[in-house]
Amino acid sequence: MIIDKAEVIVTSPNRNFVTLKLTTDDGLVGLGDATLNGRELAVVSYLRDHVVPLMIGRDAHRIEDTWQFLYRSAYWRRGPVTMAAIGAVDMALWDIKAKAAGMPLYQLLGGASRTGLLAYGHASGKELPELFDSIRKHQELGFRAIRVQTGVPGLRAIYGIASQAEAAGGGAARYDHEPARRGARPMEEDWDTRAYLRHVPGVFEAVRNEFGAEVPLLHDGHHRMTPIQAAKLGKALEPFDLFWLEDCTPAENQEALRLVRQHTTTPLAIGEVFNTVWDFKDLIRDQLIDYVRGAVTHMGGITPLRKTIEYAAQYQIKSGFHGPTDISPVGMAAQMHLGLAIHNFGIQEYMQHGEKTNQVFEQSFTWQDGMLHPGDQPGLGVDLNQDEAGRYPYEQAYLPYNRLADGTVHDW
Numbered sequence: 001m002i003i004d005k006a007e008v009i010v011t012s013p014n015r016n017f018v019t020l021k022l023t024t025d026d027g028l029v030g031l032g033d034a035t036l037n038g039r040e041l042a043v044v045s046y047l048r049d050h051v052v053p054l055m056i057g058r059d060a061h062r063i064e065d066t067w068q069f070l071y072r073s074a075y076w077r078r079g080p081v082t083m084a085a086i087g088a089v090d091m092a093l094w095d096i097k098a099k100a101a102g103m104p105l106y107q108l109l110g111g112a113s114r115t116g117l118l119a120y121g122h123a124s125g126k127e128l129p130e131l132f133d134s135i136r137k138h139q140e141l142g143f144r145a146i147r148v149q150t151g152v153p154g155l156r157a158i159y160g161i162a163s164q165a166e167a168a169g170g171g172a173a174r175y176d177h178e179p180a181r182r183g184a185r186p187m188e189e190d191w192d193t194r195a196y197l198r199h200v201p202g203v204f205e206a207v208r209n210e211f212g213a214e215v216p217l218l219h220d221g222h223h224r225m226t227p228i229q230a231a232k233l234g235k236a237l238e239p240f241d242l243f244w245l246e247d248c249t250p251a252e253n254q255e256a257l258r259l260v261r262q263h264t265t266t267p268l269a270i271g272e273v274f275n276t277v278w279d280f281k282d283l284i285r286d287q288l289i290d291y292v293r294g295a296v297t298h299m300g301g302i303t304p305l306r307k308t309i310e311y312a313a314q315y316q317i318k319s320g321f322h323g324p325t326d327i328s329p330v331g332m333a334a335q336m337h338l339g340l341a342i343h344n345f346g347i348q349e350y351m352q353h354g355e356k357t358n359q360v361f362e363q364s365f366t367w368q369d370g371m372l373h374p375g376d377q378p379g380l381g382v383d384l385n386q387d388e389a390g391r392y393p394y395e396q397a398y399l400p401y402n403r404l405a406d407g408t409v410h411d412w
C-alpha cells in the first residue's frame with residue numbers, strides 16, 4: 001500500500017478549507033484537514049513545497065513512523081503551521097488504514113466506548129432577549145449543552161456575538177458566531193475586562209432563572225483575563241454551576257492556571273491554540289484543568305492527540321475537542337471517531353457547517369437528540385467532491401483583533 005499521489009486542495013465554500021488527499025497504488029484515498037484559520041496558505045505551502053514530495057513512495061500503513069519522520073526530520077519543531085501539515089498527513093493515513101481494514105476508524109482506535117457524543121452549540125446575543133432566543137433556537141435544534149456569550153454594555157463589538165458579525169457583513173443569519181471575515185484587513189473589536197467582569201455573572205444568573213438548573217452551560221473567556229481576573233470570574237460564576245470556563249487566560253504561561261485553580265471550583269477548559277502535548281504538560285500533570293481543548297487538526301493529527309488525551313485520562317481530565325467551523329468536516333470526523341473510542345470523553349464543540357460546505361464534503365456522521373456519531377462507513381466517512389470544491393476558490397480572510405479604549409492592542 002504505497003502512496004503514489006498527494007494533492008493539496010484549497011476550497012472556500014462558506015469559508016476557507018485546506019485538505020490533503022493521499023491516494024495509494026491500490027486506489028485507496030485518505031483525507032486530512034490542514035485548515036489554519038486566517039493563515040491557510042502558509043500550510044498549503046508547507047505541504048506542497050516540503051511534505052508532498054516526501055510522501056510519494058512511502059508505505060501508507062506506517063502511521064507512527066511517518067509522524068515521527070515528519071516531526072523530527074524537519075529539525076524545526078512545533079508551531080501551528082508545521083503541526084497542521086503533519087496533522088493532515090496523519091488523518092489521511094488513518095483514513096486509508098481504516099478503509100483498508102473495511103472498518104470505521106473508531107473500531108481501529110479500540111471500538112466504541114459510548115453510543116454517541118454529547119455536543120454543545122454556541123448561543124449568543126448582544127442583549128438578554130436576543131440571547132434567550134438563541135438558547136431556545138439551539139434547544140430546538142437538539143442541543144442539550146449550550147455555550148453562552150453576550151455583549152457587554154459600552155462595548156461596540158466583541159468576541160462571540162453572532163448578530164454583530166452579521167451587522168458587519170459576517171454572512172448569513174445564524175445564531176452562532178463565525179469570527180473570520182473575508183477581506184484584506186482584520187476587523188477591529190473593543191475590549192474592557194473590568195466592564196466584562198461586572199456584566200457576565202448577572203447574565204448567567206438571568207440564564208439560570210430562565211432555563212433552569214439542569215442545562216449544561218459553558219462560557220469562553222477567549223484569553224482576555226489576567227490570572228487574578230480569571231480567578232475572580234471563576235469564583236463569581238460558581239453559583240451558576242458552569243460545565244466549564246474556557247481559555248480564561250492566555251495559556252503560553254501554564255503556571256497562570258495554578259493561581260486561577262487555587263481560587264475557584266469552576267471547571268476549566270483550555271488548549272484550542274495548543275500544538276503539542278508539551279503545551280499541556282504542566283496543566284495535566286498538576287491537575288490545573290478539567291478539559292483538554294486541543295483539536296486533531298492543530299495538534300498534529302489523531303496520533304498525538306490520542307496520546308495527549310490518554311495522558312490526561314490518568315488525572316481524570318476529559319476531552320473537549322475544539323470544534324468551530326474552521327475545523328473542516330474531515331477534522332470533525334476524525335475527532336468524532338477519537339471521541340467515540342476514548343474512555344475520558346467529555347463533550348464535543350459543534351458549530352454546524354454551512355450548506356455549501358456540506359456539498360463539498362460529503363459526510364456520514366449523524367446528529368440526533370444532541371448527540372453526534374461518526375457513522376459506520378469505512379475510514380473517516382468523509383468524501384471530497386472535487387468538482388464542487390473547484391467552484392469556490394480561496395478568498396483572503398482574517399480573524400478579528402482587539403483594542404482597549406486607549407488604543408492598546410489586547411489579546412483577542
Ligand SMILES: [Mg+2]
Binds near residue numbers: 247
Ligand atoms: Mg474557544
